[in-house]
Amino acid sequence: MFKNLKFKKILLPNIKNSIIQKVQFSEIEKFGVSLSIKREDLIHPDISGNKYRKLKYNLLQAQKENKKTLLTFGGAYSNHIAAVASAGKLENFKTIGVVRGDELGDDLEKTLNYNPTLKYASECGMQFKFVSRSDYRKKSSREFIADLETEFEDFYLVPEGGTNEFAVKGCEEILSEKTNQFDTICVAVGTGGTISGLINSAKTHQKIIGFPALKGSFLENEIKEYTTRKNWLLTSEYHFGGYGKTSDELIIFINKFKRETNIQLDPVYTGKMVFGIVDLIKKKAFRKGTEILAIHTGGLQGIEGMNTVLLKKNRLILE
Numbered sequence: 001m002f003k004n005l006k007f008k009k010i011l012l013p014n015i016k017n018s019i020i021q022k023v024q025f026s027e028i029e030k031f032g033v034s035l036s037i038k039r040e041d042l043i044h045p046d047i048s049g050n051k052y053r054k055l056k057y058n059l060l061q062a063q064k065e066n067k068k069t070l071l072t073f074g075g076a077y078s079n080h081i082a083a084v085a086s087a088g089k090l091e092n093f094k095t096i097g098v099v100r101g102d103e104l105g106d107d108l109e110k111t112l113n114y115n116p117t118l119k120y121a122s123e124c125g126m127q128f129k130f131v132s133r134s135d136y137r138k139k140s141s142r143e144f145i146a147d148l149e150t151e152f153e154d155f156y157l158v159p160e161g162g163t164n165e166f167a168v169k170g171c172e173e174i175l176s177e178k179t180n181q182f183d184t185i186c187v188a189v190g191t192g193g194t195i196s197g198l199i200n201s202a203k204t205h206q207k208i209i210g211f212p213a214l215k216g217s218f219l220e221n222e223i224k225e226y227t228t229r230k231n232w233l234l235t236s237e238y239h240f241g242g243y244g245k246t247s248d249e250l251i252i253f254i255n256k257f258k259r260e261t262n263i264q265l266d267p268v269y270t271g272k273m274v275f276g277i278v279d280l281i282k283k284k285a286f287r288k289g290t291e292i293l294a295i296h297t298g299g300l301q302g303i304e305g306m307n308t309v310l311l312k313k314n315r316l317i318l319e
């Protein structure tokens with residue numbers, strides 16, 4: 001279905017697959033379980049990790065439909081907003097970000113001064129539409145989208161978090177020959193698109209464990225929209241109170257992990273996942289000899305914004 005498509009000006013689809021690194025971390029040394037990390041965070045400096053995977057076939061589709069503009073949704077520190085802005089700049093699309101929080105638009109200059117994500121997106125040329133939290137909740141409704149269609153010229157709509165069938169197809173490419181040796185594959189979960197791709201492309205001996213970064217049980221049903229396989233489960237213990245919430249314990253963990261392994265984790269997704277994996281290893285949830293592969297889905301652009309917020313509250317920050 002995609003094979004005759006080619007980017008006119010192609011940067012993104014030529015990205016090579018990411019490396020796999022075995023991790024030496026003091027807290028898990030004595031449990032007889034190995035942990036490796038697939039460094040999707042290194043895939044591209046600005047469109048990192050799973051956001052690149054999720055955009056790839058959406059960009060091809062947008063080109064095929066001759067769209068000149070990408071429109072998408074996100075929160076004020078969203079990795080997805082940053083990725084779409086960057087991809088638009090690289091591949092010559094105009095970009096529009098519908099961002100949660102109408103107060104952010106009251107004084108845009110001030111907002112951009114303290115919010116590095118929106119500042120970056122703006123520098124990439126993204127145009128913002130700030131909406132109230134209640135309007136934002138209606139963003140998938142037909143009325144809301146019809147209003148956007150009246151307001152803006154013809155656009156290609158990338159859903160929140162980028163998840164749709166094209167995104168899942170892109171995420172199926174995260175696993176490869178080189179990941180066959182692993183029996184357990186772990187990934188952070190937001191909207192469920194990334195884990196759906198992994199579930200679809202996993203070998204029969206592989207089990208996928210998802211670590212939701214947010215509270216709630218609706219995710220299982222979202223995932224079932226993209227897959228019928230049963231080789232997966234979600235743990236609900238490691239969301240740290242909800243989306244974007246952190247604790248000192250989590251920050252201390254991320255800093256220690258970085259000091260020992262040289263791998264930077266983000267506080268919203270991958271930090272919670274690796275914390276969860278380490279905790280499960282300590283609780284002997286994996287039998288001896290298990291080879292675990294954790295997918296580093298990126299998200300490092302969010303650290304600066306998170307630190308700004310933490311500093312204001314006089315809390316510990318990421319090193």
Ligand SMILES: *Cc1c(COP(=O)(O)O)cnc(C)c1O
Binds near residue numbers: 050161163193194270
């Ligand atoms: C968006 C994101 C996720 C979640 O991906 P979904 O496909 O929405 O589940 C995980 N990790 C990072 C770093 C992300 O930016």
